[in-house]
Structures are given as structure tokens and as C-alpha cells.
Amino acid sequence: MVAMLYCTAILRLVNCVIEKTRKRTGISIADAADAIGIPRRLIDVRHEGSHRDLLALTIARDSSVVALNWLKSYYWEPQKNQISFHRDGIVNTQREIKSKLYA
Template sequence: MLAMLYCMAIMRLVNGVVEKTRKKAEVSIAVAADAIGIPCTLIDIRHEGSHRELPAFEVVRSASVKALDWLKYYYWEPQKKAIPFHGNETAGIKTEIRSKFHELAFCLRVKNTPHLRSSKMKEKRGSKKDLTKILKSLVGLYSAFSSEVVSVLLEFLLKAINSSDSSELPVNTQNSPSLQISLNEWKLVIAKFSNKEPELLLALLNAVLDMIENQEAVIYETGWVCTSSDHRAETLQVEHLSSLFKWLVKIFKD
């Protein structure tokens, strides 16, 4: 079954790309594929899979790597070079995302804290209208910059976990939007945001898994040459990521 799936993907790749670049009556598939640099192995697999027996699993799996390499060279890299890099713009977007998350957390804190709820702070920044406006802004940012939103939110969550064992510093929440937010408060933020963007939790879970895999790969590759303090820090980071994953799964189940 796997061999068949690999073979079908390769056949669809060759047919889909080549058919747009050749005149059927004048040029064969092999000639058209060679003109744009498609590896001959992929052409052979297409022919075998279409007219003869299914190629061996090892053959089609190896060919799939060549197919990805070709896609990267022929399409993805040129596309990447064609898109201008806006480093400052990305930084500005992340700053805006951070600000909106802080505002949302603050509004939820006011809404769910009795002594704040009865103060003038509610009139200024804790109203339902404010929540709706902030959520609308975050939804718009998520639709355009989902990876940046997930990245910023993970930064905040990891910071909350890292500081969960230490006592919180006093914060002037009335004058500073950069309030220190506890993990429980982030749970409210995620729950509120997920009502508008249900796929957010899955995106967070996938991102945490990727971070765990990358961190464990670093530990495995450099564990023998790093200092013991570095190794402990990396191991602690994996533990925090694992705790965060369990925490997000619980929210997802709830």
C-alpha cells in the first residue's frame, strides 16, 4: 500500500508538471521532463507504475526524496527568492501580536477579578466591547500571520511555565499593559481565542511537538560535548515543553 501511494504521488507529480509544459503531438513526456530537469528515475517509475508492475517500495521511497529535491530546486527556492524579505515588518507584526495578547489577558483579568471588576478599570479596559474588538484584531492577525501568532503565544506560555516556580513580582496593572500573566490566565486567553479560531490548539500542539523534537535532537547531537550546565538547561527546556504539551492536551480535552 505504501509503495502504491509513493508511486501515485510520483506519477501525479510528473503528469501534473509535464502536461503543462509540452505539446502532446510534438514532444514525448520523457523529452518534456528532461527539458525541465525532472530526474529520469521519476519518469521510469511513472512508466512502470502506469504500464507494468508496481516498483519496489525501496525504489519509490528513494525516488520520492529526489522528487522533493527537484521541487525545491525548480519551484520552492525560486519562489522564496521572488518574495522580498521584510524583516522589520515581521518584527513589527510580532510586536502588535504581543500587544493584543497582553490587552486580551488584561481584559479577562479585569472581568474575572472581583476587586478589579468593581473599579473604574472595567470602564476603561474591561468591557465586553473591548474584548470583542481585541478578539477581532487577533483573528485578523491569525488569518494573515498564523505562524507568528502561534510563535508569540508559545513564547508567553513558556515564559509563564519558566517563572511558575518563582514568586511573581508586583505589577502595576493599571498603568502598564505588560502585565505578568500566569498560566491559569493564559488558559482563559486560549479558551477565548479558540472559540473564534478552533484550529489554534492543534497548531500549538504541533508547534510544541516540533520544538521538543528539535531540542531532543540538539541534546542527542551535542550532549557529549556540551558542559553539564548547558545539558541541564536543554533537558529542563524539554521538560517544560513536555509539561506545556500535557497542559494544552488537557485544555483540548476540556
């Protein structure tokens, strides 16, 4: 059951991230994933989990670490870098975020 949950999370990650790319161009999932740098291992896990047998728990768990690291480098770190920090800390950061949201 736990391996299935890991595989499902990876499947949804890959499908959701590349969904818009594929609709616009009609390219394969693997090509769309390569274009944005999703590790091939995640594509393989997605394929195996969707079309073949369930992966071993250790492989699924290790692949989830790869997925989290990719999310961190592809999405979370760039988002974090867009927020400038001031000496006054959180209060100014919250004001800056609100000003960008409501601008």
C-alpha cells in the same frame, strides 16, 4: 499499498508538471521532462508505475526523496527567492505579497 501511494504521487507530479508542455508541442513525456530538468529516475518510476509492475517500497520511497528535492530546487526555492525579507519580518512580507496579488 504504501509503495502504490508513493508511485501515484510521483506519477501525478510528473504528469501535472509536464502537461502544458506536451499539449503545446506534442513531444514525448521523457523529452518534455528532460527539457525542464525532471530527473530521469522519476520518469522511469512514472513509466513503471503506469505500465508495468509496482516498484519495491524502498525504490519508491527513495524516488520520493528525489522528487521532493527536485520540487525544492525547481519550484520552492525560486518562489522563496522572489519574496524579499525586511527587518520588520512577517508583517512587511505579508503586505508585500498582498500588494503584488492585488496590483
